[in-house]
Amino acid sequence: MHLLYPAVLAALLFCVGVYGVLARRNAVLLLMSVELMLNAVNLNLIAFDAWLRDALHAGQALTLFAITVAAAEIGLGLAIVLLVFRTRGTADVDRITALGDRAAEVPAQPTEPAADPAPKGQAVS
Amino acid sequence: MNIALIALVPALPALGAAATLATGRRAPGWTKPLAVLPVLTAAVLALVVAVQLGTGRTLDAATRLTPTGGPDISLAVHLDGYTSLISVLVGLVACCVQIYSTAYLKTDPRYPSYAALVSLFTAAMLLVVYSGDLVVLLVGWEVMGICSYFLIGHHWETADARSASLKAFLVTKLGDVPFLFGIFVLAADAHSFRITQVLGAAGHGQLHHPTLAALLLLAGVAGKSAQFPLHTWLPDAMAGPTPVSALIHAATMVAAGIYLVARLLPVFLLSGAALVVLAVIAAVTMIGSALAALAQDDIKRVLAYSTVGQLGYMAGALASGDRQAAVFHLVSHGAFKALLFLSAGVLIHAAHTNSLTAMSGLPGLRARVPDARWTLGIGLVALVGLPPFAGFFSKEAVLTAAEKAAAGAALTNGVGPASAVPTAAGWIVLLAGSLTALLTAVYATRLWLLAFPAKAIARRGGTAPEPGAPYSPELDEADPGQAEPAAMRWPLWVLAVPAIGFGVAGLNPDWLPALLDGGSLRPSANTWVIGTGLAVAGVLVCWATWRTVSTRSGAAADPGRALLGRLFGPARQGFGLDRLYSLLFVRPALGAAALVRFLDREVVEGYVQGSGGAARLLGWLVRRSQSGNAQTYLSALLAASVLIAVFVAVGA
Amino acid sequence: MTGFLLAAAGPLDAAPRGFLSPTGVEIVFVLVGLAVLGAAVVSVTTRQLVHAALWLVVALGGLAVEFLLLTAEFVAWVQVLIYLGSVVVLVLFGLMLTRAPIGRSPDADSKNRWVALGVALAAAATLVTLVVDAFRTSWIDLGAGGGSTAVTGASLFRHWVLPFEALSVLLLAALVGAIVISRTGSGKAKPRPGKLTTRQER
Numbered sequence: 001m002h003l004l005y006p007a008v009l010a011a012l013l014f015c016v017g018v019y020g021v022l023a024r025r026n027a028v029l030l031l032m033s034v035e036l037m038l039n040a041v042n043l044n045l046i047a048f049d050a051w052l053r054d055a056l057h058a059g060q061a062l063t064l065f066a067i068t069v070a071a072a073e074i075g076l077g078l079a080i081v082l083l084v085f086r087t088r089g090t091a092d093v094d095r096i097t098a099l100g101d102r103a104a105e106v107p108a109q110p111t112e113p114a115a116d117p118a119p120k121g122q123a124v125s
Numbered sequence: 126m127n128i129a130l131i132a133l134v135p136a137l138p139a140l141g142a143a144a145t146l147a148t149g150r151r152a153p154g155w156t157k158p159l160a161v162l163p164v165l166t167a168a169v170l171a172l173v174v175a176v177q178l179g180t181g182r183t184l185d186a187a188t189r190l191t192p193t194g195g196p197d198i199s200l201a202v203h204l205d206g207y208t209s210l211i212s213v214l215v216g217l218v219a220c221c222v223q224i225y226s227t228a229y230l231k232t233d234p235r236y237p238s239y240a241a242l243v244s245l246f247t248a249a250m251l252l253v254v255y256s257g258d259l260v261v262l263l264v265g266w267e268v269m270g271i272c273s274y275f276l277i278g279h280h281w282e283t284a285d286a287r288s289a290s291l292k293a294f295l296v297t298k299l300g301d302v303p304f305l306f307g308i309f310v311l312a313a314d315a316h317s318f319r320i321t322q323v324l325g326a327a328g329h330g331q332l333h334h335p336t337l338a339a340l341l342l343l344a345g346v347a348g349k350s351a352q353f354p355l356h357t358w359l360p361d362a363m364a365g366p367t368p369v370s371a372l373i374h375a376a377t378m379v380a381a382g383i384y385l386v387a388r389l390l391p392v393f394l395l396s397g398a399a400l401v402v403l404a405v406i407a408a409v410t411m412i413g414s415a416l417a418a419l420a421q422d423d424i425k426r427v428l429a430y431s432t433v434g435q436l437g438y439m440a441g442a443l444a445s446g447d448r449q450a451a452v453f454h455l456v457s458h459g460a461f462k463a464l465l466f467l468s469a470g471v472l473i474h475a476a477h478t479n480s481l482t483a484m485s486g487l488p489g490l491r492a493r494v495p496d497a498r499w500t501l502g503i504g505l506v507a508l509v510g511l512p513p514f515a516g517f518f519s520k521e522a523v524l525t526a527a528e529k530a531a532a533g534a535a536l537t538n539g540v541g542p543a544s545a546v547p548t549a550a551g552w553i554v555l556l557a558g559s560l561t562a563l564l565t566a567v568y569a570t571r572l573w574l575l576a577f578p579a580k581a582i583a584r585r586g587g588t589a590p591e592p593g594a595p596y597s598p599e600l601d602e603a604d605p606g607q608a609e610p611a612a613m614r615w616p617l618w619v620l621a622v623p624a625i626g627f628g629v630a631g632l633n634p635d636w637l638p639a640l641l642d643g644g645s646l647r648p649s650a651n652t653w654v655i656g657t658g659l660a661v662a663g664v665l666v667c668w669a670t671w672r673t674v675s676t677r678s679g680a681a682a683d684p685g686r687a688l689l690g691r692l693f694g695p696a697r698q699g700f701g702l703d704r705l706y707s708l709l710f711v712r713p714a715l716g717a718a719a720l721v722r723f724l725d726r727e728v729v730e731g732y733v734q735g736s737g738g739a740a741r742l743l744g745w746l747v748r749r750s751q752s753g754n755a756q757t758y759l760s761a762l763l764a765a766s767v768l769i770a771v772f773v774a775v776g777a
Numbered sequence: 778m779t780g781f782l783l784a785a786a787g788p789l790d791a792a793p794r795g796f797l798s799p800t801g802v803e804i805v806f807v808l809v810g811l812a813v814l815g816a817a818v819v820s821v822t823t824r825q826l827v828h829a830a831l832w833l834v835v836a837l838g839g840l841a842v843e844f845l846l847l848t849a850e851f852v853a854w855v856q857v858l859i860y861l862g863s864v865v866v867l868v869l870f871g872l873m874l875t876r877a878p879i880g881r882s883p884d885a886d887s888k889n890r891w892v893a894l895g896v897a898l899a900a901a902a903t904l905v906t907l908v909v910d911a912f913r914t915s916w917i918d919l920g921a922g923g924g925s926t927a928v929t930g931a932s933l934f935r936h937w938v939l940p941f942e943a944l945s946v947l948l949l950a951a952l953v954g955a956i957v958i959s960r961t962g963s964g965k966a967k968p969r970p971g972k973l974t975t976r977q978e979r
Contacts, residue, residue: 001800001802001803001806001846001847001916001917001919002796002803002915002916002917003912003915003916003917004796004908004909004912004913004915005803005806005807005810006806006810006843006847006917007908007912008905008908008909009810009813009814009843011901011904011905011908012814012901012905013813013814013817013836013840014900014904015897015898015900015901015904016814016817016818016821016897017817017821018763018893018896018897018900019821019893019894019896019897020820020821021756021759021893022756022759022760022763022889022890022892022893022896022897023756023821023886023887023889023890023893023894024821024885024886024887025884025885025886025887026826026872026875026877026885027875028826028868028871028872028875028877029821029826029829029885031868031871032820032821032829032830032833032868033821035833035837035860035864035868036817036820036821036833036836039836039837039840039856039860042840042844042852042856043840043843043844046843046844046847046849046852046924047847047917049849049923049924050847050848050849050917050919050923050924051915051916051917053918053920053923056932056936056937057923057924057928057929057932057933057936060849060851060852060924060929060932061929061932061933061936061937061940063849063852064851064852064855064929064933065940065941065944067852067855067856067859067860068859068944068947068948069944069947070859070860070864071859071863071864071948072947072948072951072952073951074864074867074868075867075951075952075955076951076954076955076958078867078868078870078871078955078959079954079955079956079958079959080958081871081875082871082874082875082958082959083958083959085874085875085876091875091877092887093754093755093756093887094754094756094887094888094889096753096755097752097753097754098753099753100751100752100753100754754887754889756887756889756893757889757892760889760892760893760896763896763900764892764895764896764899767896767899767900767903770903770907771903774903774906774907
């Protein structure tokens with residue numbers, strides 16, 4: 001089997017994950033996109049392990065570790081998202097801008113509730 | 126002789142000025158004694174110094190404060206007959222002015238600063254007189270300039286006074302810059318700023334650029350002594366209080382220029398060209414100012430133009446090589462011009478107007494101010510130069526000097542060779558002086574006739590004052606029912622004595638000439654007849670014209686208008702010289718200022734604002750990027766890493 | 778570098794292997810790969826949040842099949858267990874706990890999406906170009922049993938024990954951390970980062 005197939009698939013999958021991380025609004029969907037990126041890396045590891053015929057099977061071992069770390073990551077990430085949601089009433093990453101510049105933010109502040117109609121009615125927690 | 130005594134003469138008024146300024150606000154009661162006493166003491170000390178020095182002796186003393194680069198600058202005094210004479214004159218006039226001012230500016234809230242400045246002015250003039258060093262002399266010269274600026278601008282509430290003070294300052298400064306360079310040229314040739322050494326170098330022919338130095342000095346002299354073409358500040362300076370006018374015109378500022386040329390006359394005698402230039406300046410000044418005086422309505426402006434003309438006489442005498450005659454005329458003019466100004470001040474004080482036309486319409490003015498009327502008359506006769514008043518002898522001395530110079534035998538009295546004076550200078554001065562004698566008589570008579578019209582005509586009512594007639598707003602509105610205070614009257618009589626009798630001092634070679642250079646101040650028969658004849662003719666012409674015009678019109682009329690004819694308009698405006706200057710210098714300067722302002726506002730400030738705006742824009746952009754949105758940050762991060770990867774891949 | 782990798786890949790077969798004559802495994806791999814890619818794309822673009830999670834299941838499951846095709850059996854089953862079994866369930870819980878709307882939500886994508894698209898496409902182009910350039914002629918010689926449970930377990934516990942144990946500690950720490958972070962009702966003053974204006978007292 002050509003190495004190109006898994007390699008190209010991994011690259012594309014990774015880029016889809018990048019798009020998801022950059023474009024998604026909901027923090028949980030963001031985490032899902034991160035999982036996609038991690039899996040793309042896993043695919044690469046497996047493919048190169050098979051190609052190199054590594055005696056130690058470092059690729060597969062590392063894949064297992066990556067899966068474990070990903071599980072831990074998603075657990076911690078979701079905990080953080082939940083905490084943010086409880087304190088802020090929202091899980092939208094583009095509304096969590098407390099580290100942004102104040103003056104740029106102030107004019108946007110009063111218009112936000114008006115521009116944010118019913119669909120995301122979870123503003124009150 | 127005690128040097129400290131000499132040093133006290135200029136120092137006392139300066140200290141008095143400082144004390145007056147210091148206490149003026151807190152203790153107004155001290156102002157008058159502090160203003161009068163130091164000046165009085167200085168005058169007495171000046172007299173003592175003069176008596177101690179005696180005649181025919183000179184005294185030089187110098188102390189070097191600190192070594193300087195180039196020629197040394199030393200605190201030097203030089204005393205001789207000229208110094209004695211002029212210092213006594215300055216002291217006398219300053220005393221009279223200070224005493225007169227106590228009454229004239231009695232209710233002025235700014236009297237303390239005024240008195241202090243008058244004292245400082247006196248001190249500066251005394252410093253100029255006593256100084257034996259050109260740079261120290263320049264210090265006094267410039268202090269006078271700034272004092273005149275403040276004093277002329279005393280009524281700074283009025284636009285006239287403000288512009289007049291600025292004008293006086295700028296015009297005199299215009300002359301002072303060449304003056305400074307003239308001093309440098311002299312010092313460069315003589316290797317010293319000491320006047321005695323400069324004159325010594327002149328005597329030994331060590332001055333290599335006498336014409337250049339003399340012409341540069343002449344510019345400063347023309348500025349300070351109000352000679353054409355820098356005379357225009359003096360008539361405008363009438364916006365100052367009348368005592369200041371008396372002080373400036375009689376003894377101090379305008380005399381400084383003449384005094385300086387008299388001191389440095391050996392330098393001028395080295396350059397025939399400079400003497401001819403001086404003669405031409407003097408001639409133009411004399412005739413032009415006399416014509417202008419004939420057309421003025423403001424009594425103080427008439428007197429100002431007459432001062433300019435008399436200074437022209439002095440400059441003419443100097444151009445003829447006779448500094449004795451110049452200083453003689455300077456002193457007698459100082460006496461009678463101070464008298465004229467102070468009595469005119471009384472007149473203005475009583476009439477509440479400067480306008481001669483308005484005065485001619487005031488009935489009872491002659492009865493109201495008898496002292497002023499008499500002293501004004503004395504002063505005018507002295508000005509016209511009828512014997513035996515002071516002005517007669519001094520003016521005849523000038524004319525005689527000019528006649529001798531025209532004949533090729535200038536009365537240099539040993540200062541230089543008689544052949545050093547070009548005959549052309551003598552002729553110019555002689556002709557212009559004779560013509561001016563006639564014109565002086567005419568305008569003096571006109572002044573008298575307009576100020577005190579004969580009863581018959583005054584009763585018929587004068588013409589109404591012209592619209593826009595000048596009026597100097599003295600704050601002391603005197604009660605018309607009362608005579609002027611004594612402090613305003615008796616200085617007039619004090620000054621009237623020298624105005625009448627000073628002229629005889631020149632008759633005997635043992636009296637005034639012995640104090641000065643020796644030689645003779647006796648008028649020669651030719652000029653005696655010509656000068657007096659012309660003066661009498663002028664008086665008669667004016668009186669006859671006035672008689673005719675008044676009879677025809679039925680009221681007090683201005684004879685100047687009839688006599689000058691078409692020249693009247695230009696003469697009243699000072700022959701449009703101000704307008705010419707405004708066209709030549711003021712407008713371009715204002716235009717340049719507007720250009721600079723435009724460049725500053727639009728171009729330079731544009732850059733400044735642009736840099737500020739650019740920084741602000743940049744800040745706005747950077748601020749926009751700091752949205753706090755993690756996704757944006759991440760996008761930029763990833764995009765940048767992709768770019769880096771591409772660059773590395775392509776580069777490798 | 779390519780040369781080194783080629784040398785490391787062992788002796789190459791003499792017969793030329795072209796892209797135009799795919800083997801059966803390759804065809805299956807490509808087909809499943811397309812399915813994975815499609816599911817992933819739908820997962821990151823759909824407006825229905827719960828559907829996104831379900832499409833993620835498809836994508837991850839497809840990847841497990843790919844692992845199988847690459848002879849990594851054990852990893853494939855771990856993938857199914859961990860990802861499909863726990864991670865996706867966690868994600869679904871997360872969606873529910875954050876009250877994600879059921880149905881289409883019009884603002885699932887932030888305003889950043891066009892920038893994101895540009896960055897993703899650029900990254901994809903760069904990566905694919907590089908990968909194709911580097912591994913155009915590389916060939917994987919798939920031997921059966923390379924990733925069986927026995928082999929993987931042996932290598933894991935023979936060569937990778939220490940990292941394995943360290944990883945268990947990491948997992949424990951993550952577990953404790955997740956509990957501490959998401960714990961509610963301690964009542965003590967908690968750090969409350971964020972905007973003062975939208976802070977709500979609970």
